[in-house]
Amino acid sequence: MPVWALQPPSGEVILTISGKIVDANRENTAVFDLDMLQKLPQQTFVTKTPWDKNPTKFTGPLLRDVLGAVKSSGKTLTALALNDYKTTIPAEDAALFDVIIAHRIDDMPISVRTKGPLFIIYPFDSKPELKSSKYYGRSAWQLKSIKVD
Numbered sequence: 001m002p003v004w005a006l007q008p009p010s011g012e013v014i015l016t017i018s019g020k021i022v023d024a025n026r027e028n029t030a031v032f033d034l035d036m037l038q039k040l041p042q043q044t045f046v047t048k049t050p051w052d053k054n055p056t057k058f059t060g061p062l063l064r065d066v067l068g069a070v071k072s073s074g075k076t077l078t079a080l081a082l083n084d085y086k087t088t089i090p091a092e093d094a095a096l097f098d099v100i101i102a103h104r105i106d107d108m109p110i111s112v113r114t115k116g117p118l119f120i121i122y123p124f125d126s127k128p129e130l131k132s133s134k135y136y137g138r139s140a141w142q143l144k145s146i147k148v149d
Contacts, residue, residue: 006024006069009035016029017029017030018147034103034117037061038061040066045098047125057106058105059100059102059105060103063099063120074148077089077090081142099123101143110141119139120140122139
């Protein structure tokens with residue numbers, strides 16, 4: 001029986017991380033259920049987005065904490081959404097900005113219908129340079145997996 005540094009999920013898997021990672025809990029990938037993500041330190045911010053008229057409150061673990069949990073070592077993250085949207089994120093963004101993998105919007109779980117269950121989101125209002133199409137395009141709702149290269 002393998003010994004996993006990262007505990008296996010007990011609920012439905014909602015995020016899979018593959019590629020250049022050290023800690024895995026399912027063959028060569030790391031899989032997370034909601035409970036595992038909620039056990040990581042949580043961050044909350046309110047920001048305006050191009051997709052909503054009003055500022056929105058997002059809550060979830062920092063992307064860098066999720067990557068730290070699997071001991072990733074790559075330079076590029078490829079985020080894939082349930083709707084097959086794919087975006088490339090420089091891994092350094094996780095260190096430079098407080099990017100989170102949100103599982104709550106305005107204190108409510110995010111349904112698939114409303115861009116969930118997970119949403120990579122930048123704190124657009126925290127720095128002027130984040131209010132650009134470059135960073136808007138790096139955000140990914142309906143996130144299902146991240147490949148670290």
